[in-house]
Amino acid sequence: MLCSLSRCRVLVNERVLACSFTSNTPFTEIAQSRRSTKRFNPSLPISPSILESILADTLRTPTSFNLQPYACVLVKEDSAKSSLSTAMLGGNVFRVRDAPVTAVFLADLEPSKRIDKIMSIEKSYRAPEYNAMMPLAAGYFTGEGPWLGNAIKNAAAAAMSPVKPMPTVSKVNAWSGKNTAMAAMSFIHSSTSFGLATCAMEGYDVLRVREALRIPDRYEIPLMVSVGYSMDEEFEEEIKRTNRLELGEVFFDDTFGNPTSQSRA
Numbered sequence: 001m002l003c004s005l006s007r008c009r010v011l012v013n014e015r016v017l018a019c020s021f022t023s024n025t026p027f028t029e030i031a032q033s034r035r036s037t038k039r040f041n042p043s044l045p046i047s048p049s050i051l052e053s054i055l056a057d058t059l060r061t062p063t064s065f066n067l068q069p070y071a072c073v074l075v076k077e078d079s080a081k082s083s084l085s086t087a088m089l090g091g092n093v094f095r096v097r098d099a100p101v102t103a104v105f106l107a108d109l110e111p112s113k114r115i116d117k118i119m120s121i122e123k124s125y126r127a128p129e130y131n132a133m134m135p136l137a138a139g140y141f142t143g144e145g146p147w148l149g150n151a152i153k154n155a156a157a158a159a160m161s162p163v164k165p166m167p168t169v170s171k172v173n174a175w176s177g178k179n180t181a182m183a184a185m186s187f188i189h190s191s192t193s194f195g196l197a198t199c200a201m202e203g204y205d206v207l208r209v210r211e212a213l214r215i216p217d218r219y220e221i222p223l224m225v226s227v228g229y230s231m232d233e234e235f236e237e238e239i240k241r242t243n244r245l246e247l248g249e250v251f252f253d254d255t256f257g258n259p260t261s262q263s264r265a
Ligand SMILES: Cc1cc2nc3c(=O)[nH]c(=O)nc-3n(C[C@H](O)[C@H](O)[C@H](O)COP(=O)(O)O)c2cc1C
Pocket: 034, 035, 036, 037, 091, 092, 199, 200, 201, 202, 203, 204, 223, 242
């Protein structure tokens, strides 16, 4: 079945559903219709071209200093699914077994090792002043290194803060984790735009995942995303959307605690 998507978002799966979105589909429709699926159809694969487009979309995710401090293991083969499933908790066992692909997102705990490579691919794009300060600034922000080093940096920043704005350093896993989570969200929204179902997961035994997929200690494993076709479209249609807080409980105008005037009545 073909749908009129630009960038060759075309053949979904002849046996499956029509692709829900067209080239004119506003992003809001993708965001509002996405939900976590609990049951994947084990007999419906994702076409390689669609998967490739999803990965290309994910790679466009913005990251701090463009360091792209993440990696992602795509679990596709039955043997890998089976060994990953032994690390999963509760219903996640079946999600990993049934979904054609589970993307295991990894956050780099040694992002400074990326600086040279990123500089080499960006050299002509960035201004010389940026190239000159980037290694030092990036190394500072990532929070890599011993806890004491960050504590000293933050104490110095607090002392200087009344004089001029100073950066605060978080722990490297938090820094890398936030960048990785953004990539995972791109992956999810891109998948949704192709009519695919997704489920983000954090319910797993990290030690077992590490062993099953041979993930080096350099990387943390903050989340994974199973993607595929929903087991039963009609069943999924009946699932109500999960509720959210009110806009004014989350979004504040100008100062903390002042509910946004965008609040719906
Ligand atoms: C970081 C993260 C971890 C999650 N872990 C799990 C999980 O382990 N198993 C699961 O079934 N759903 C998991 N979910 C899905 C959430 O339960 C779901 O997103 C939430 O209830 C909102 O529902 P919705 O995604 O349908 O809007 C996770 C979602 C996120 C963002």
